[in-house]
Amino acid sequence: MTSEEYARMVKRCLRCSICKWIPQVQIKNAKHATICPSMDYYNFHAYSGGGKLILANSIETGRIPLSETVRDIVYKCTACGGCSVSCKHLNTLEPLEVIQLLREKLVASGVGPMPRQQEYIDAIKRTGNPYDEPASQRMNWLPDDVKTHDDADIAYFVGCTSSYRRKEIAIATARVLNAAGTRFKLFGSNESCCGSPVLRAGDVESFKELVGRNIDMFTASGVKKIIASCAGCYDMFKVEYPRFEKMPVDIVSASEYFNELIDGGKLVFKDQEPITVTYHDPCHLGRGAEPYIDWDGDVVQMLPMVSLNVPEKPKRCGAGGVYEAPRRVITRLPGVQLVEMDRIKEYSYCCGAGGGVKSAFPDFALHTGQTRITEAESTGATCIVSACPFCSSNLQDAITESKSQLQYKDIAELIYDSIDPSMSGQNNE
């Protein structure tokens, strides 16, 4: 978005509050009608997508300065993008992009990000991960039974959270790949943060450095394809990196890759006890993972004030996210029944962890996670499945806090648990 487009867009909020709800025709239940975690927790209108457009207009027109108060409003948002999906169902505003640009302006002016977010940005610069863990311990998750191949042209990008905090996801992903006979390599201690938490905090200059470093590493590795089990990493490589530099490799989410493996008969499953699961769409694998499509058309004024994009400008409403692959995987596992929540796919409700919220506003993150867990419980499922280590952390915290009986599993774990034991370690040459 150019600065001219930004200045014009922030003047155009209709204050209709559509951004606070899932698309109106998708509302099925009064309890699960909202889309904005920030509004659901903080309640004041400024916390909505539209509220932040107005805030941006007030700043842009000099009515209020960039301040710590503004900063707190702008960062108390998981940047889940639900507001944008709802707004763009009929309108053309881009609340999420405005929120991102507001964060970048706050950082550029020295007001942002939040102190806790600056701490993890500094940690990434020091150690390559936001947890400030030693890079030398990045591979500690790797069990002895997993085999990797340094000459493989497929790499599994593990990500910081799965490497240091949610090791079970990395282990299950690697074991499924082994079971299917996929030859893959790891980047090992050379792997570093994808930059998602840095970009979401608005530090675009630091993010650019990470983009450059990672793209250099991908190029040097010679791999042709990268599998990401983290929705945040996937979103960065698929959607954000190409906005800065050309990606030298294909990127595929673990869910999509697992789906291909099942399609190709590479995984054999055992009979198992029936289980009912519900699937949580991670924001960055779902609506956020829709790539930007270059549009180089003309804006043709048809009538005074009525203009048309020629050819039609693609609307980024979340339709290009990864929705079917995880569902096809789940529904093909023996004994596993999928029941859907009321808020799914492009209008899924956020887990509450994203946008730097988990570190800066843990109470807000936990509340949002609990809201999602309550919705998952209402389906009658005994297990909530997702495909993002960050969702995993927050939803498991919410399960604990809520004393919920729900089980949490990453999709890789669900698959690995279903694999016929005779296939495990098939590729352990």
Added chain:
Amino acid sequence: MALEKDVFAELVAIVGQANIDDSDAMTDVYAYNWCMEVVNKMEGKEPLPYSPRPLAVVLPASTEEVVGIVKTCNQHGLTFKAQSTGLGPWNNPSTENCIIVDLRRMNKIIAIDEESMLAVVEPYVSGAQLQVELMSRGLNCHMPGAGPQVSPLASATSMSGPGFTSPSTGHSARNVLGVEWVLPDGQVLKLGAAGLEHEPDWYSGDGPGPSLRGIMRGLHGAKSGLGIFTKVGIKLFPFPCDVNWNVTGLSPDYQFEKPDLMKWYIVDCKTYKRAKAFVQRVEEHEVAFMCSVLSNFGLSAIFANSIEKLLGNTVLAMTKVPVVILIAGRTKREFEYKVKVMTSILDEHGLENMAGTKFEPPSISYAEALRSNLGLHGFIATGAFQSSHGIMDTLGVCFKATKQNIPVKMKYINSEQIANDFGEAVWSTSFEHGHMFHAEMLTLYDQTNPDSVTGVADYFNDCNQMDLLQHLGIPFFIDGDERHDWYGPSCSNYNAWLRQIKEALDPACTADAGFYISPRNSKKQVKDKEV
């Protein structure tokens, strides 16, 4: 201005620290609203989308907290402005010493009485939220043209209320039953059956004596100028068809599994005379779930989800005085009867149904009609629209106004201040199958362009003049002192009576009167004028 510390502390004691904010950043957001720039221009101010900035915003969670806030305002000479979902300039303060009472935390559906066909809701329940809970019981609620995301309570108690389904679900003014009302002095008044000492209920908003419900809102509502409404009973209606609701696909291209017993009629009437005769017959037979007279531009908009698709609906764009009707049935027999009636009326008038022949309505249009989501399509073309007139009268007056408005509007179209709809844009509907009719003339403009805003403001002033001088029914947008005092002398001096109501209930003008009327010699009003 800033809220004094002791007042802030009092409000914190009522709502809690997390539910009050007086920062410039927060209050400036609450000073903004859709069409505020037009209101400002009409009042001779800069055409900015901001009202005076409120001193603070408070978020009460209960009637008791609302009472506390109102009493605090009275004690400290502040005004208050209440808002539910907050769409439109009438949610904004008109004075510099106002606090916003945002009712967002009061969001419960309190009761659904299937037998009496009524629901009791708090202010921040949305129309869609209420509807989905009703659908499982085979019931439906009325939603205003503003859309399913807005508050049924606000529409029922405080703000006009025609909707796309008005032929079958009425008008908000006629659907309001019992009410819990926090008066401007902090007393709680329960209207009608809600005020009974023994076994209070919500089935009626009126009791012995003159209609307090009429005083509360009349036709167009006091827009928070007479206090704050915390609960309301509203009339319900049967859901018009099968309640199964299956929307598939991904945004923005959703598909809807259309219930079998639903059918669109898109009828190109060509002339106003023919359209009038046709609509009157349809309404006489009480077959329409929805029946709207639109312009070809509006017709194209309700069946599109982007400007490209709108302009691509060329068959619809060729129509002249189109009427769009949706019929629905709960039984095959009911539906077949309605189809027969429609066929007969079409034959009688030599008209034909374009839907399914010359134009295939997208399946999602059925869902959007059922959910009253069509009004929001008005924003597709330019990003902003507002309506003028807002006629409430007979169908004849509505058509007369529509026709007479064309040359007035063309003046501003020719000056390129508003978008060119050939002056014909209108949305007209009946209430309760012809009990009354409504027409508003939609105007597309560019809210970011001061010249366009100026054009809209001047055009709206011309429309108000038209309504007054040409007897075009009861208009939407006569509110606030200046316009009431201008219109009143030509209309039974109603403004003097309205002012007496305000004085009786709110002599100190604690409830912001910007979109209602202020009492004589109100210090707060004088203060505003000085500002």
